[in-house]
Amino acid sequence: MQISDVEVFATIAESGSLSAAARRLGVSPMTVSRRLAALEDELEVRLVHRTTRSVSLTPEGEVFLPFSKTLLAASEAAKVTLKANVGTASGTLKVTAPTVFAQAVIMPMIAPLLKEHPALQVDLLASDSIVDIVSLGIDVAIRIAPLRDSELVARSLAPNPRVLCASPGYLTEHGAPIALDELHGHRCIALHGMPHWPFVRDGEPIGFKAVGAFSANSVEAVRTASKQGLGLAMLTYWDIRDDVEQGTLRVVELEDATPQQLFITAVLPTRRQVPHRVRVFLDRLEAALGNPT
CATH class of the missing domain: 1.10.10.10 (Winged helix-like DNA-binding domain superfamily/Winged helix DNA-binding domain)
Incomplete structure (x- = not known):
């Protein structure tokens, strides 16, 4: 009617x-x-x-x-x-993000956001799996992996380059590789969803098969294993930013290859009538990503 x-x-x-x-x-x-x-x-x-x-x-x-x-x-x-309510964020904001990113970047934003917008509630789903945001009624998904073809709306927020890293103890004991081929002589911690590490060499993409004594299905487990000295790991800048600042991990740079570039992307179910709470959250997140320190 x-x-x-x-x-x-x-x-x-x-x-x-x-x-x-x-x-x-x-x-x-x-x-x-x-x-x-x-x-x-x-x-x-x-x-x-x-x-x-x-x-x-x-x-x-x-x-x-x-x-x-x-x-x-x-x-x-x-x-x-x-x-x-046009000028204030209200209702329940449902967000999903990768586990480490949610803990390191999103969680520090929550308390100030809720204080500024008392009518807002936040429901955070921290998961390394790609979930169906439409069926789950999620307002916004933060994704770091390359996006699949989709009818969803994507908004790029910030670069998030992959980085090769290891603990200071591992590098002291085994040395730091300086060329891609030298990785064959090192223990490498593989993430199940990315068994081949993506590099770019001479302008062309090239994959390296990560082999070592330990592999895991979560970024958090790979990050923890690398801090414990179990080998080299390929993670992203925002996964290890705090660890690098604290000295528990070091970035390893190769002379002949660079890891593949990634971006932090916000994925929305639709571009029509985006709730004000989503715009407020994304603006705050984009500001945090633009000022990492």
């Missing part, structure tokens, strides 16, 4: 004629007649007796009139309420 059709019926009842209702609504009499007919067709009853000069409500129209006024009042109340 279209609110505009209900509004036409209520205006006709108040005005007493189709032409008067048309003038009040600023539309043509033909439009008024068409909308009234559409409402009657949907309700499967005749609401108005029409004559050449005036109209009167049928018994069914008399019954429907108070319901129409209630519907219009509820619609207006909803508009007023939503407009009042």
Whole structure:
């Protein structure tokens, strides 16, 4: 049932004629007649007796009139309420992000965000799996892996280059490789979803098979293993930023190859009517990524 059709019926009842209702609504009499007919067709009853000069409500129209006024009042109340919240973030913001990124980057944002927007709630799903954000009703997904072809809306937030890293203890004991081929002589910690480490050498992509005594299915496990000296790992800048600053991990740079570049991307289910809470969150996140220190 279209609110505009209900509004036409209520205006006709108040005005007493189709032409008067048309003038009040600023539309043509033909439009008024068409909308009234559409409402009657949907309700499967005749609401108005029409004559050449005036109209009167049928018994069914008399019954429907108070319901129409209630519907219009509820619609207006909803508009007023939503407009009042235009400048503030409210409701439940459902976010999903990779586990390490969620802990290192998103969690420090939550307390200030909730303090600034007291009507906001945050539901965070930290997972290294790619989840179906539409079926789960998620407002925004933060993704670091290359995006698959999708009808979802993507917004690039910041670069997040892959980096080769290891603990200071491992590098002291085994030395730091300086060329891609030297990786064959090192223990490498593989992430299940990325058994081949992606590099670029001489402008061409090249993959290196990571082989070592330990592999894992989560970024957090790989990061922890590399800090424990179990081998070299390929992670991303934002995964290890704090570890590098604290000295528990060191970045290893090769002379003949560089790891593949990645970006932190926000994925939305649609670009239409994006809630204000999503825009507030993404603006805050983008600012945090642009000022890593």
